[in-house]
Amino acid sequence: MDQHMEKIKTMDEADWNSGALTGVKTWKKKDRATKIKVVLKTDGGQDITVDATYGKVAAKFGDQRLRVLKNGDVLAIRLPNHIARPALDVVVNFWRWQQSTGAEKSPEEIKDFAEASVTEVEEEAARLDVYAAANCMVTKGFEDVTPLLRAASQRVADAMTTVSAEQAREYLGLVPDFTEEEEKKLLHDLASADN
Amino acid sequence: MSSCQAGSDEASDEVDAEMTSPIQLLPQDAIHNVLGRLTLRQALACRSVCRLFLDALSCHPFLSSLPPIRLLALRHPRAAAAPHPSLHVFDPSLRRWFRLPLSFLPFQSPSPVTASPSLLYLWVDAAPSPSSTAAKNHSKSLVACNPLIGSYRLLPPLGSAWSRHGTVLAGPDGAVVVVTELAALSYAPGPDRWLKFPLSLPSKPRSPILMGDAVFALCDVGHPWRSQWKLFSCRLRELGSANGWAPLERHEWGDVFDIFKRPRLLPGAHSGRLLMIGGLRSSFILDAPCSTVLILRLDLTTMEWDEAGRMPLEMYRCFGGGVSSPLEVAAAAATLAGGNNKVKVFGGDGKVWFSGKKVRGKLAMWEEEELGKSGGGLWSWVDGIPGYSEGVYRGFVFDAGFTTVP
Numbered sequence: 347m348d349q350h351m352e353k354i355k356t357m358d359e360a361d362w363n364s365g366a367l368t369g370v371k372t373w374k375k376k377d378r379a380t381k382i383k384v385v386l387k388t389d390g391g392q393d394i395t396v397d398a399t400y401g402k403v404a405a406k407f408g409d410q411r412l413r414v415l416k417n418g419d420v421l422a423i424r425l426p427n428h429i430a431r432p433a434l435d436v437v438v439n440f441w442r443w444q445q446s447t448g449a450e451k452s453p454e455e456i457k458d459f460a461e462a463s464v465t466e467v468e469e470e471a472a473r474l475d476v477y478a479a480a481n482c483m484v485t486k487g488f489e490d491v492t493p494l495l496r497a498a499s500q501r502v503a504d505a506m507t508t509v510s511a512e513q514a515r516e517y518l519g520l521v522p523d524f525t526e527e528e529e530k531k532l533l534h535d536l537a538s539a540d541n
Numbered sequence: 542m543s544s545c546q547a548g549s550d551e552a553s554d555e556v557d558a559e560m561t562s563p564i565q566l567l568p569q570d571a572i573h574n575v576l577g578r579l580t581l582r583q584a585l586a587c588r589s590v591c592r593l594f595l596d597a598l599s600c601h602p603f604l605s606s607l608p609p610i611r612l613l614a615l616r617h618p619r620a621a622a623a624p625h626p627s628l629h630v631f632d633p634s635l636r637r638w639f640r641l642p643l644s645f646l647p648f649q650s651p652s653p654v655t656a657s658p659s660l661l662y663l664w665v666d667a668a669p670s671p672s673s674t675a676a677k678n679h680s681k682s683l684v685a686c687n688p689l690i691g692s693y694r695l696l697p698p699l700g701s702a703w704s705r706h707g708t709v710l711a712g713p714d715g716a717v718v719v720v721t722e723l724a725a726l727s728y729a730p731g732p733d734r735w736l737k738f739p740l741s742l743p744s745k746p747r748s749p750i751l752m753g754d755a756v757f758a759l760c761d762v763g764h765p766w767r768s769q770w771k772l773f774s775c776r777l778r779e780l781g782s783a784n785g786w787a788p789l790e791r792h793e794w795g796d797v798f799d800i801f802k803r804p805r806l807l808p809g810a811h812s813g814r815l816l817m818i819g820g821l822r823s824s825f826i827l828d829a830p831c832s833t834v835l836i837l838r839l840d841l842t843t844m845e846w847d848e849a850g851r852m853p854l855e856m857y858r859c860f861g862g863g864v865s866s867p868l869e870v871a872a873a874a875a876t877l878a879g880g881n882n883k884v885k886v887f888g889g890d891g892k893v894w895f896s897g898k899k900v901r902g903k904l905a906m907w908e909e910e911e912l913g914k915s916g917g918g919l920w921s922w923v924d925g926i927p928g929y930s931e932g933v934y935r936g937f938v939f940d941a942g943f944t945t946v947p
Contacts, residue, residue: 428566478563481571495574503578511589519562520591532589 383420386434389427394438397445429482433475436463437483437491444490460497470505470517477502565593573603580635609659609942613894615926616653616935626651628661628688629927630939633892633906638927641941645691648684656939657711658890660685660947664704667695683709683717685947694947697734699726710751716777718756720749727780738781742773748805754778757806757815770798791844802831810891810909815839816849818886818893833857834884834895836907836918850907850918860884860897889938894923896934902926904934
């Protein structure tokens with residue numbers, strides 16, 4: 347049993363989903379306040395370790411995986427390769443602030459801190475990275491990152507409201523992929539929308 | 542937020558991450574989360590960024606999540622002759638004009654007339670060719686369309702007289718009524734045909750509106766030299782019955798109609814409230830000029846009137862009103878005879894716009910306040926009307942959205 351538990355704790359989510367673990371039949375319901383450490387495994391081996399509680403990250407993983415964890419146990423989560431480390435630092439910083447002071451803060455204060463966290467990122471393209479990182483973390487179970495996700499998504503949307511399609515492509519790192527005829531029609535429809 | 546792309550998608554991310562924009566690696570709902578924060582105008586613009594955005598912005602779950610935008614649509618006097626048919630609309634929240642293309646309609650001479658409020662209705666020449674029988678009979682058809690998704694539905698044809706003299710009223714469930722002086726046509730999608738009913742009203746209905754399942758209209762029951770207005774209503778299902786139309790009146794209303802000159806009806810901001818708008822007579826003498834434009838509100842539940850708003854004098858003067866001295870009164874009477882200071886009133890759902898010949902290139906706008914407040918509403922000017930500078934503008938409210946299908 348201990349061997350299986352060790353395997354669970356360090357298993358990547360992909361392995362978990364693949365059903366590599368077998369043989370464990372008994373699960374104990376854990377206290378939502380159980381303190382664990384989560385290792386966010388990034389490309390390039392620059393991992394970040396954050397403190398979390400079972401209750402904070404259980405929703406996404408499902409209770410099965412976390413029920414075996416005890417106080418101080420370490421859980422590894424692999425992040426997609428496109429998540430930039432500097433953006434992840436912003437998200438982790440927000441997460442840590444939430445865990446340490448979030449319970450004492452009003453929703454407005456949390457919202458303000460989230461917006462300030464995004465504003466501190468100077469480049470628009472980097473804010474898109476923050477949005478991608480925040481989105482990933484929320485879906486991985488770190489739902490307290492949601493205010494930062496909202497702030498980052500609003501900033502990305504705001505950056506797109508004042509630019510042309512070509513500027514939006516440059517900002518987002520996109521290449522145009524329409525046929526000439528499709529683009530002509532789209533631009534015609536758009537031009538006729540302006541007065 | 543729902544899930545990230547999981548498992549095997551991460552493997553492909555490892556191969557393509559260097560070549561792919563970060564936004565292309567986001568799950569669909571994460572992209573929607575950003576695009577859903579754009580204005581309607583920006584959402585339309587983003588369609589041309591890349592195929593990913595075009596697909597995301599065309600995806601039904603996303604589109605159905607966007608709230609409709611309440612717009613003022615202009616009835617352009619020469620819309621039918623425009624080489625590139627489009628609908629000029631004003632977004633009160635952004636205070637900007639823009640155009641919705643109507644080129645997807647395969648008909649001649651489209652002329653927008655009303656909205657349901659989320660479907661646009663236009664008169665069109667539905668005849669396939671000028672030499673066809675329908676064209677020879679000068680028939681017109683109403684078409685219901687959603688310009689944001691480019692879909693339309695043609696209603697059965699009507700004689701062109703209906704398009705010239707009829708007032709088109711459209712309801713949210715596809716019901717359409719065309720009202721003229723002596724008769725009304727009623728249409729429902731189910732039977733897909735027009736039914737004609739004679740109107741049992743004492744005079745030509747003025748300013749008919751459709752609210753809920755009833756038509757409201759004003760009728761002049763006075764004399765040729767002095768109008769006396771009365772309010773009538775009729776449920777849609779009772780249009781054909783002899784006693785369908787009934788007056789709405791209360792003894793305690795007193796002379797509420799007599800204080801108005803050329804009153805018009807519009808739906809109020811909240812269901813069950815009707816607005817009556819017109820010139821406020823400065824006295825009860827014949828042809829007395831108006832001191833301003835008055836807006837009264839009728840609560841159809843309590844059947845009580847209250848004052849909703851009154852046009853500021855400095856604004857009313859721009860329309861050629863607001864006289865005070867005897868000389869001005871005489872001048873105003875002469876002007877009134879010429880009809881140069883007529884004010885066109887249109888809108889609905891708590892927003893009213895005013896246009897006049899003396900007010901070129903702009904409209905006055907009044908916005909009804911929230912329920913429970915009694916501050917008289919908000920008055921402002923709307924500039925930069927596109928399309929044409931002469932004539933008097935008319936329009937209607939249109940809730941532009943992506944979900945309503947004709």
